[in-house]
Amino acid sequence: MATVSVRACTTALLLDIEGTTTPITFVKDILFPYIRDHLEDHLSSHWEEDECKQDVHLLKKQIEEDMRQNRACPVHAVDQTVHTDEEKAIREVVDNVLWQMAADRKSTALKQLQGHMWRAAYASGRIKGEIYQDVVPCIKRWRQQGLKVYIYSSGSVEAQKLLFGHSVEGDVLDLFDGHFDTTIGAKVDAKSYERIAERIGCQPEEITFLTDVTREAKAAEEAGVNVVVVVRPGNMELTEEEQSHYNLITSFVQLEVTGRA
Ligand SMILES: [Mg+2]
Numbered sequence: 001m002a003t004v005s006v007r008a009c010t011t012a013l014l015l016d017i018e019g020t021t022t023p024i025t026f027v028k029d030i031l032f033p034y035i036r037d038h039l040e041d042h043l044s045s046h047w048e049e050d051e052c053k054q055d056v057h058l059l060k061k062q063i064e065e066d067m068r069q070n071r072a073c074p075v076h077a078v079d080q081t082v083h084t085d086e087e088k089a090i091r092e093v094v095d096n097v098l099w100q101m102a103a104d105r106k107s108t109a110l111k112q113l114q115g116h117m118w119r120a121a122y123a124s125g126r127i128k129g130e131i132y133q134d135v136v137p138c139i140k141r142w143r144q145q146g147l148k149v150y151i152y153s154s155g156s157v158e159a160q161k162l163l164f165g166h167s168v169e170g171d172v173l174d175l176f177d178g179h180f181d182t183t184i185g186a187k188v189d190a191k192s193y194e195r196i197a198e199r200i201g202c203q204p205e206e207i208t209f210l211t212d213v214t215r216e217a218k219a220a221e222e223a224g225v226n227v228v229v230v231v232r233p234g235n236m237e238l239t240e241e242e243q244s245h246y247n248l249i250t251s252f253v254q255l256e257v258t259g260r261a
Contacts, residue, residue: 007256011206012177012200014152020232059093134251140175151164153181193219197225210255212235
C-alpha cells in the first residue's frame with residue numbers, strides 16, 4: 001500500500017490509541033494475559049484489604065444479578081486442592097473473573113478489579129505502556145508548532161493515563177492537552193466528535209482525527225472533522241475503496257501539520 005505525506009491544516013489533533021499510537025495487540029497480548037496470570041496471586045495477597053474487599057463485593061453482586069437473570073454462569077467443580085474457606089472463596093472469584101473475560105463481558109465489577117490490578121502493575125513497572133517510536137517525537141514537534149493534542153480512546157481516561165504515564169518512554173502525559181473516552185459518546189457516533197469539538201473549544205473542521213478504524217473515521221468525517229487513517233502492523237485490512245477514500249499514513253512522520261493562525 002502506497003502512503004505519501006499528508007498535509008493537514010489544523011489547530012488540534014485527536015489521537016486514537018490502539019492501532020494508532022500503540023500496537024493493536026497491546027491489550028490482547030499484554031494487559032489481558034497479565035490479569036489471567038496474576039489474578040489468584042493478587043487476590044491472595046490483598047484479600048484482607050479494603051479495596052480488594054470492595055472489588056470482590058462488586059463481583060459477588062454481579063454474580064447474584066447474573067443468576068437472577070438466568071444468565072450462563074461458570075459451574076464450580078469441587079477443587080480437591082482447596083482447603084480453607086478463603087481459598088475456596090478466592091477460587092470462586094478467579095473462576096468468575098476468568099469466565100467473564102472469556103465471554104468478553106464489560107461489567108463494572110470486572111473493569112474495576114482489572115483497573116486496580118493494572119494500576120499496581122504499571123506503578124511497579126511490571127507493565128509499560130507501548131507507544132510506537134514515531135509518536136512522541138512527532139507530538140513534541142506538533143506542540144512546538146502550537147497545536148493542541150488530545151486522546152480519544154474507548155479505554156477509560158484512567159486507563160489512558162496509566163498507559164502514557166508509565167510508558168516505554170517514561171511519563172509522557174504532558175504531551176496531551178486532554179483525554180476523552182466513551183463517556184462523551186461512542187467512537188462510531190458523529191455526535192461524539194461534535195461534543196469533543198465543543199469541549200476543546202473549536203470547530204470540528206479545525207480538528208484532525210487519527211485512527212485505524214474506518215467506522216470511527218466515517219463518524220468523525222460526518223461531524224466535519226478531518227481524518228487520517230493510520231496503517232500499522234496487525235491493524236484491520238482496508239478495502240480498496242477505503243484505501244482510495246482516506247488519507248493514509250504508516251507513521252506519524254508522514255503527517256505534516258500546519259497550524260491555523
Ligand atoms: Mg484504534
